[in-house]
Amino acid sequence: MTRPLAETPDLISLADPSEPLLWTRGDRGCVGIGETLRLHFSGPTRIRDAARAWRAIAAAAEIDDPVRMPGTGLIALGTFAFDDDSTAESVLIVPRLLVARHRGSAWITEIAHTDVLDGSATTTEIAHTGTGTSTSTSTSTGTSTGSDSGPDSGEHAPRTEPALPDAAPHGPWPGVALSPSADGADPVAAYLTGVNEAADRIAAGGVEKIVLARQLTGRIDPGSDLRFPLTRLADRYLDCWTFAVDGLIGASPETLIRATDGAVSARVLAGTRARHPESEQRDAQARDELLTSAKEQHEHDFAVQSVVTALSPHVRDLRTSEEPFPLQLPNVWHLATDLGASLGEQSSALELVDALHPTAAVAGTPTAGAVAAIAELEPFDRGRYSGAVGWIDAEGDGEWVIALRCAQVGPDLPEGRTVTASAGGGIVAGSDPAHELGETDSKFRPITEAFAR
Ligand SMILES: C=C(O[C@@H]1C=C(C(=O)O)C=C[C@H]1O)C(=O)O
Numbered sequence: 001m002t003r004p005l006a007e008t009p010d011l012i013s014l015a016d017p018s019e020p021l022l023w024t025r026g027d028r029g030c031v032g033i034g035e036t037l038r039l040h041f042s043g044p045t046r047i048r049d050a051a052r053a054w055r056a057i058a059a060a061a062e063i064d065d066p067v068r069m070p071g072t073g074l075i076a077l078g079t080f081a082f083d084d085d086s087t088a089e090s091v092l093i094v095p096r097l098l099v100a101r102h103r104g105s106a107w108i109t110e111i112a113h114t115d116v117l118d119g120s121a122t123t124t125e126i127a128h129t130g131t132g133t134s135t136s137t138s139t140s141t142g143t144s145t146g147s148d149s150g151p152d153s154g155e156h157a158p159r160t161e162p163a164l165p166d167a168a169p170h171g172p173w174p175g176v177a178l179s180p181s182a183d184g185a186d187p188v189a190a191y192l193t194g195v196n197e198a199a200d201r202i203a204a205g206g207v208e209k210i211v212l213a214r215q216l217t218g219r220i221d222p223g224s225d226l227r228f229p230l231t232r233l234a235d236r237y238l239d240c241w242t243f244a245v246d247g248l249i250g251a252s253p254e255t256l257i258r259a260t261d262g263a264v265s266a267r268v269l270a271g272t273r274a275r276h277p278e279s280e281q282r283d284a285q286a287r288d289e290l291l292t293s294a295k296e297q298h299e300h301d302f303a304v305q306s307v308v309t310a311l312s313p314h315v316r317d318l319r320t321s322e323e324p325f326p327l328q329l330p331n332v333w334h335l336a337t338d339l340g341a342s343l344g345e346q347s348s349a350l351e352l353v354d355a356l357h358p359t360a361a362v363a364g365t366p367t368a369g370a371v372a373a374i375a376e377l378e379p380f381d382r383g384r385y386s387g388a389v390g391w392i393d394a395e396g397d398g399e400w401v402i403a404l405r406c407a408q409v410g411p412d413l414p415e416g417r418t419v420t421a422s423a424g425g426g427i428v429a430g431s432d433p434a435h436e437l438g439e440t441d442s443k444f445r446p447i448t449e450a451f452a453r
Pocket residue numbers: 211213254269270271272334361362386404405422423424425426443
């Protein structure tokens with residue numbers, strides 16, 4: 001029952017203004033409308049638990065999806081906390097309606113749960129399929145009306161084609177100027193102290209690289225329309241995935257893992273210089289400095305090695321780009337390495353995320369020592385920042401990026417919504433605290449500009 005949508009809708013305009021569920025880059029991506037299922041995970045096994053739960057759901061699902069394109073069929077979008085001990089929840093969210101675009105084509109998928117073992121299902125429904133959660137999907141055009149899209153619809157209800165809903169009218173966007181949080185302490189001074197301490201630990205041996213981050217915070221008015229910052233991110237950061245999952249909003253340039261039809265790819269970033277749009281010559285100089293700096297190359301190698309080591313057991317024919325290349329983003333230059341491989345076994349994208357997280361790009365080297373140092377030197381819980389955000393389908397294919405250039409937006413309360421942005425950088429032997437601070441300023445720019453008035 002699959003036909004292309006007659007129109008290719010603007011995904012962001014279809015997103016919920018207050019709780020957007022979105023994954024997009026250029027003319028590709030998907031938007032979720034409503035929610036059929038939400039799974040929560042926490043602790044050291046959060047990604048593995050999610051991978052296992054998703055396998056069970058996918059195995060039990062009845063899927064009617066002849067399109068089988070990225071963004072059709074049964075899909076969950078997810079966000080996973082950076083740290084094993086984070087108080088932030090990791091979630092997988094299955095939308096009720098999923099609208100996907102791939103270049104000039106678009107589809108709508110309706111996902112209904114026929115029964116769920118979460119206490120809300122009736123005995124009859126559980127008895128019907130026996131184990132776990134059963135989810136049925138149908139992918140179709142949105143030309144008909146009268147969709148049976150209630151939460152209890154499913155195989156028992158007569159199936160009609162899901163309709164493309166109208167976009168919500170524009171809500172307000174007063175914006176916010178994000179700033180270092182000021183609760184008496186001086187967070188910038190604390191960050192600089194942390195960088196010095198990290199450099200001392202590296203000099204003392206045992207750890208070679210520690211990624212330290214800092215935060216900016218603010219509050220947006222209740223009812224602010226989050227499609228505004230999302231549109232800015234998607235319009236400006238064309239080489240990034242713009243995402244919104246459970247209040248985590250951002251545009252990341254770093255692909256942790258992409259798995260489609262047995263092909264695997266990743267993009268490793270480490271090494272950064274601010275862009276200089278005011279002068280072509282100064283900008284080229286920044287790029288060349290990055291390309292020729294032994295320190296940056298060294299830092300980059302750590303990140304590539306951590307991905308190669310973690311990925312190797314799961315793939316065949318692992319190849320990397322010969323030399324790191326300069327990735328040009330509107331705010332920064334990054335040293336980048338692309339990796340490609342064939343899937344060596346039946347690992348799902350989430351199982352690969354579990355194997356890879358945390359990479360040296362966001363933790364350091366060696367991983368355990370760097371993660372322990374972060375817990376001691378950063379005076380906050382990173383939450384989902386520098387964790388993984390992305391989507392997975394019923395085949396186990398998916399795309400996951402490192403949650404960078406992002407902010408966590410809190411619940412929509414009468415007093416407003418908190419916004420917490422985080423950015424960091426790798427500290428290695430010889431790192432200069434003032435330079436590192438400037439680098440975080442550059443990395444905050446996508447978010448500070450997107451959330452501005
Ligand atoms: C940690 C961040 O970025 C990471 C760190 C980089 C670096 O140290 O040069 C570069 C890209 C990312 O892998 C961030 O954006 O917050």
